[in-house]
Amino acid sequence: GDLATLDTHRTLRVGMPEVVLAESKTAAQVAAIARTLAARGPLLVTRLSPAKAGPARRAVKGSVYDPVSRTLRKGRMDLPARGPVAVCCAGTSDIPVCEEAAVTLEVMGVEPIRVYDVGVAGIHRLLARRDDLERARAVIVAAGMEGALPSVVGGLVGRPVIGVPTSVGYGASLGGLAPLFTMLNSCAPNVTVVNVDNGFGAAFVAGLVARG
Amino acid sequence: GDLATLDTHRTLRVGMPEVVLAESKTAAQVAAIARTLAARGPLLVTRLSPAKAGPARRAVKGSVYDPVSRTLRKGRMDLPARGPVAVCCAGTSDIPVCEEAAVTLEVMGVEPIRVYDVGVAGIHRLLARRDDLERARAVIVAAGMEGALPSVVGGLVGRPVIGVPTSVGYGASLGGLAPLFTMLNSCAPNVTVVNVDNGFGAAFVAGLVARG
Amino acid sequence: GDLATLDTHRTLRVGMPEVVLAESKTAAQVAAIARTLAARGPLLVTRLSPAKAGPARRAVKGSVYDPVSRTLRKGRMDLPARGPVAVCCAGTSDIPVCEEAAVTLEVMGVEPIRVYDVGVAGIHRLLARRDDLERARAVIVAAGMEGALPSVVGGLVGRPVIGVPTSVGYGASLGGLAPLFTMLNSCAPNVTVVNVDNGFGAAFVAGLVARG
Amino acid sequence: GDLATLDTHRTLRVGMPEVVLAESKTAAQVAAIARTLAARGPLLVTRLSPAKAGPARRAVKGSVYDPVSRTLRKGRMDLPARGPVAVCCAGTSDIPVCEEAAVTLEVMGVEPIRVYDVGVAGIHRLLARRDDLERARAVIVAAGMEGALPSVVGGLVGRPVIGVPTSVGYGASLGGLAPLFTMLNSCAPNVTVVNVDNGFGAAFVAGLVARG
Amino acid sequence: GDLATLDTHRTLRVGMPEVVLAESKTAAQVAAIARTLAARGPLLVTRLSPAKAGPARRAVKGSVYDPVSRTLRKGRMDLPARGPVAVCCAGTSDIPVCEEAAVTLEVMGVEPIRVYDVGVAGIHRLLARRDDLERARAVIVAAGMEGALPSVVGGLVGRPVIGVPTSVGYGASLGGLAPLFTMLNSCAPNVTVVNVDNGFGAAFVAGLVARG
Amino acid sequence: GDLATLDTHRTLRVGMPEVVLAESKTAAQVAAIARTLAARGPLLVTRLSPAKAGPARRAVKGSVYDPVSRTLRKGRMDLPARGPVAVCCAGTSDIPVCEEAAVTLEVMGVEPIRVYDVGVAGIHRLLARRDDLERARAVIVAAGMEGALPSVVGGLVGRPVIGVPTSVGYGASLGGLAPLFTMLNSCAPNVTVVNVDNGFGAAFVAGLVARG
Amino acid sequence: GDLATLDTHRTLRVGMPEVVLAESKTAAQVAAIARTLAARGPLLVTRLSPAKAGPARRAVKGSVYDPVSRTLRKGRMDLPARGPVAVCCAGTSDIPVCEEAAVTLEVMGVEPIRVYDVGVAGIHRLLARRDDLERARAVIVAAGMEGALPSVVGGLVGRPVIGVPTSVGYGASLGGLAPLFTMLNSCAPNVTVVNVDNGFGAAFVAGLVARG
Amino acid sequence: GDLATLDTHRTLRVGMPEVVLAESKTAAQVAAIARTLAARGPLLVTRLSPAKAGPARRAVKGSVYDPVSRTLRKGRMDLPARGPVAVCCAGTSDIPVCEEAAVTLEVMGVEPIRVYDVGVAGIHRLLARRDDLERARAVIVAAGMEGALPSVVGGLVGRPVIGVPTSVGYGASLGGLAPLFTMLNSCAPNVTVVNVDNGFGAAFVAGLVARG
Numbered sequence A, B, C, D, E, F, G, H: 001g002d003l004a005t006l007d008t009h010r011t012l013r014v015g016m017p018e019v020v021l022a023e024s025k026t027a028a029q030v031a032a033i034a035r036t037l038a039a040r041g042p043l044l045v046t047r048l049s050p051a052k053a054g055p056a057r058r059a060v061k062g063s064v065y066d067p068v069s070r071t072l073r074k075g076r077m078d079l080p081a082r083g084p085v086a087v088c089c090a091g092t093s094d095i096p097v098c099e100e101a102a103v104t105l106e107v108m109g110v111e112p113i114r115v116y117d118v119g120v121a122g123i124h125r126l127l128a129r130r131d132d133l134e135r136a137r138a139v140i141v142a143a144g145m146e147g148a149l150p151s152v153v154g155g156l157v158g159r160p161v162i163g164v165p166t167s168v169g170y171g172a173s174l175g176g177l178a179p180l181f182t183m184l185n186s187c188a189p190n191v192t193v194v195n196v197d198n199g200f201g202a203a204f205v206a207g208l209v210a211r212g
């Protein structure tokens, strides 16, 4: 009926079922789509505000809503992963973006290693977590304001680093564009970048890398 | 003497010797750095114009200069790769960026599959190359002007796609910023992005993925 | 009295009565203008929020308000059209913009063909609707985020394609400027562009083309 | 051999053979592509500087090079057109863009009506040409600096108006982005817009409209 | 006490008492400043929302608040003016900015001639008011969206034209920056420009011109 | 023949003959237009580089070329002016823009008072010239880099101040956009602004003010 | 437990305990962090809205909340300072930013000299405070709109001047980016700049200078 | 004669004689100004290209030209300094900017400590120079591309850090605006920023700090 045309071959094609971006949908639309998708495999809904989460949570028995990452999920894929993915952030305000990434990894069947609040203005905090970074197959690094952390991490590891600029900041942070440009200009050659606050996208790519 | 402080632990740390970005160096500086690096392992110099290539090529016996990719190289790493990397572009003007990527992959010991001139305004050309895309471990997609190709490729494969916006275009292409934004906004979740014309960076990450 | 100076020769001159842009007008102003215009011919009010629609709907007997397209309309022009106009969009969030276009076409006496949720990251969905695209005299394509769909459609049809960037997206979508630039840079030569979210303008031009 | 993969179905699909954008190609590449295309139908090469035109002109017997529009062409399509297309500009500096449009129309088999140097700061010059505007099936309007002319023309005619911002101007003209934004914000609803200096694209769409 | 250091020599120096910009002040602050200023000469408060106007209106006996222009005023200067100033706008949504200008002129002792809703997409409306434009000593022209009106007016009169870009519009109007750039690029040489929505500033300068 | 359609009523309408902007014209075109215009009244050609000046200077007997202002002129209008116009600048690099203004004033029959090199970082230099500012009917202020001078001047005089941002500066001066924004945001209410480096436009408006 | 990893060596390393930026934290988080920090030394919380201040104020006995600067503080460092720091602003709307700076200085043990409402459009107000400026070891200058004040102050004193652009303004002030660019382009060589509205950062640096 | 009005009280007022910015001056102008200034005290000319340096060097006996920093200097001030200033940079391409800073410090009588090529992607190189950073009274940090180095340095020292964004980079580095924004958003509170490539300005402020 009034559902969007779901892209049902997607799991086969790109290794992950369609993930619901709830932001521009009503609670009822989210619930209907979630029920349909959950009938076929693991479910992940992102950008779901607490105010809109109820109907979808009730529609999918066994689903879990998390207000920090603003995700609803159920189940996980059982493809094998060759190792974990580290999820780092510069400051505590970046944690919601990191948690969106961590939850996405879990649904993909990949273990996230959380390395939070290790921003560059106190570099010893990052160096203290070097072992965790080194055992990861890929590293996600979220940072707002100056967005410098991915470059430093990129110089420490020999794995793909995925920078996620966040909208944390004010004035010259330009709503996240400043850290976005910082990351794109990284002199560490193993850094690629996703859109502002896009924890899901970063995790999806990191998950593909971890799976091999 | 007047050499830059070379980052000699880099190969151990990030899996690749330091690569020389020749753009802001003199021919003599490039030659001196190239000789030093070539004594220790594989050599790759990028953004080296034909006018400046001579001294470095002569300084490193057995090195090869390629004017399309504007690279000088010698040798290759012998780490094993688990598969090839596809290198795609929308139009013929994007080929120099793709060739910078392809040469980088070769020096990393990874096979590039070239899929050129398959822009979205004639989508059948891309669909005809689907087999090549599917056997790749990662896909690099360079595109200028509207930069739409990574999204389409991202929807066709279940591997990381690395978008390289190019400075090909005029007016509203904003020197490559327009395709850069296009790629960052990709609705395909497996797309990450590097700086404008940065074929080297895209290849470096794709190579890390291919190596596993 | 306090009405705006209506441009009464407009129908003769440009083939369409003045259309009311309700956004910066009060409910009472809209109602007064709507009554005056409806006395002379077909009526179309756009950007009319549900909260402000009541007075105008009551002022014009037989008028119909639609909350998705946010339009109030009555009647239609009876100029002959030589064929339909296709109205496409990439995602479900673009539908309100498409419906503004579809309603405008209907008031102009032109048949809209709706082709929704056919974004480029799942290109088979678009290819499946090729027949619908081919029988259209002009094609309207709305897309937010990366805005790549008009280029792909432009490569499939030999008719004018009118791109409508939408404000759907976040971060690097720059409130619709990113897909706007994407469309302006289209390598398909049959694409022209209107302002962000301007479904009305796209439909007006497409309607003129369909009329011949 | 080293030719680009030509999109040979394009004429059937979009009603025009592939047009060569010479800007980022060498004189030899242009000559080779031009010879191939000219063997199959009408030829149009755009953005061809006088310095690079020789080899292509010699390669295609009977071809004509025009230094104002910077085009090389031979032949024209013989699809019927239902009427002419007006090509207007604000100032004499916009004429090269207009001529690119006029030549494109001629190759498409559509008659251009030239209405030049009729900028808004001397509005009587435009009003004096109203008859020419009114017999056109579509109107192309090129303008740099403030780019106001398409709005005025749009208010005078009941046909699609295609605005072409030009890079004529300095300072706050932002290389053509200022008139681009002007045209996108046009309060005349029959105006659509193409990229800066893109006379070819404007003419291609206007030609499709004129053909019906 | 807690009043701002008022610039008491201003009237002598620049021909106008200090005008209060209420936007970032509390109702109580505005009332206190207004009372002080009104004790010394004519009073003008701008950007005063209806919600904040009460205290100031009560504090200054005989003052008048106008919700369209959002001004509070009392008295007028009695310097002689050599003629009136025309205040024009493109659309009805620009009227508040024009009224801010008109009220400022009245407080300066200069007669405003209102010429409203004469946008360029219906140019006959402007031409019909030519007499009014010609008897003015200066012309203020407010316009949002494409902001083209000052150029057209500038070509009709031999007096200073002061363009006021307004924030009316959406998408590519960039909150008024698009018409701002339009006006700065005007090919009519008698156009100067003030900040977005700055009806007061335009009127102040026009008033100085009218006074001689 | 191949001349632009000259706007011959302009002197009557706007009080100044057409002024030639030579930038995008050939030396031959400038010479031809200059001869035609000089036959009818005072001549002013702006933005004329030394390399292109010869033919026009020879074509118009008695014309004078000045390489600092890059103008060619002959004659002056003999409308009466009510007083002089001050032309100020912040640094020596702004002098060419000021001279374009001064020459334009002279051709309009208005006396320029030059007040050069009085930038805000040494405010005593400006204060020492206060008498000159005060006898002017209008003040032109050119400044690059931070563009702060018009605000300071605006606070010192009770006349219209016309700010001319210049392209002098680097990095964050954004080619003149930074001082342009500075001037538009001036807290002095008597400041209006023209395009970057537009000494001619500033002088034209100041001249109209001085004439009354 | 759920506290951020506090950077406890910071006082030793950078001469100031960690300062809490409350903006993106909950009232409870702020209270918990404040209690921990207050146990170890002087406390400063910035960007704390009145609505969120209660819990932290109650959690730290003896702390003082100030709604103008939006700070909570307790105690002060007792490092010796070699002199005071002047804190200037252009208009009354900039005072909150100045007070954030002044409070920060006080917590650092440095005396602030307040020099408020001395904007450049009434330059005598600033010149009247020259003695205060001259006895300062560093000068903080906050300004919105055109942001010209730091350049003028920079020309008056032989000490470091720290410009703080504020978000006061509208339209072309670009939310503070315009005064930011103004200050970065300052022709006074003793001006450095911090982020928009960043009174804290300016004070921190000025405090370091004053301490020596 | 044709010299600029030199600001002769400057040394007394701001502690440094006027420094000549040669960029927009002719070789002859520079020579004349240099001779005048050198007669009164220490001389510093910046942004002097090798091609223009000859006349000034010959005009001032004993002056020294350095092509890396592009400075001409003679003598030094003999005010006492309380300690050295560190001058750091991320990559070898930033060295010219650093040398402009180092030379300026030397003319001010302050010792520069050079810490070059210590970018964040190889953080051990910076940590190895910690002693040098710690004995400095202020630290200048130049960086292009992502501009992350000032934040890291800011977290290591308790002194003012002055960030100098450089124009080294391409694409998303926006000619130095990207590292400029990075530095303005620094989460290290001791970082202030100067214009792109402005080594002179950074050194001037650092020199004032070092002098106390």
Ligand SMILES: Nc1ncnc2c1ncn2[C@@H]1O[C@H](COP(=O)(O)O)[C@@H](O)[C@H]1O
Pocket: A187, A188, A189, B004, B018, B019, B020, B021, B022, B046, B047, B198, B199, B200, B201, H091, H092, H093
């Ligand atoms: N074409 C390229 N584009 C971007 N970065 C590059 C390129 N080639 C080399 N690099 C990086 O730049 C670094 C060298 O910088 P440098 O110390 O200035 O030579 C290398 O370690 C690479 O990571």
Ligand SMILES: Nc1ncnc2c1ncn2[C@@H]1O[C@H](COP(=O)(O)O)[C@@H](O)[C@H]1O
Pocket: C004, C018, C019, C020, C021, C022, C046, C047, C198, C199, C200, C201, D187, D188, D189, E091, E092, E093
């Ligand atoms: N949704 C819309 N988007 C853009 N322009 C519109 C829209 N609806 C109406 N218009 C145009 O705005 C004009 C009305 O402006 P106004 O005089 O302010 O009511 C109409 O003549 C239309 O050309």
Ligand SMILES: Nc1ncnc2c1ncn2[C@@H]1O[C@H](COP(=O)(O)O)[C@@H](O)[C@H]1O
Pocket: D091, D092, D093, E187, E188, E189, F004, F018, F019, F020, F021, F022, F046, F047, F198, F199, F200, F201
């Ligand atoms: N230096 C200048 N800057 C801006 N506009 C100018 C300048 N000189 C002349 N103009 C204007 O440009 C118009 C000429 O344009 P055109 O028809 O292309 O020669 C003149 O009528 C002037 O109003």
Ligand SMILES: Nc1ncnc2c1ncn2[C@@H]1O[C@H](COP(=O)(O)O)[C@@H](O)[C@H]1O
Pocket: F091, F092, F093, G187, G188, G189, H004, H018, H019, H020, H021, H022, H046, H047, H198, H199, H200, H201
């Ligand atoms: N490299 C530089 N970058 C920025 N400003 C400079 C530089 N060198 C000198 N200056 C400043 O520019 C002023 C000289 O400007 P001018 O009067 O045009 O010579 C000097 O007083 C310095 O403050």
Ligand SMILES: [Mg+2]
Pocket: A091, A092, A117, G004, G005, G006
């Ligand atoms: Mg922290």
Ligand SMILES: [Mg+2]
Pocket: B091, B092, B117, D004, D005
């Ligand atoms: Mg091709």
Ligand SMILES: [Mg+2]
Pocket: A004, A005, C091, C092, C117
């Ligand atoms: Mg969908």
Ligand SMILES: [Mg+2]
Pocket: D091, D092, D117, F004, F005
């Ligand atoms: Mg003309």
Ligand SMILES: [Mg+2]
Pocket: C004, C005, C006, E091, E092, E117
């Ligand atoms: Mg209207």
Ligand SMILES: [Mg+2]
Pocket: F091, F092, F117, H004, H005
């Ligand atoms: Mg000077």
Ligand SMILES: [Mg+2]
Pocket: E004, E005, G091, G092, G117
């Ligand atoms: Mg004040």
Ligand SMILES: [Mg+2]
Pocket: B004, B005, B006, H091, H092, H117
């Ligand atoms: Mg290096």
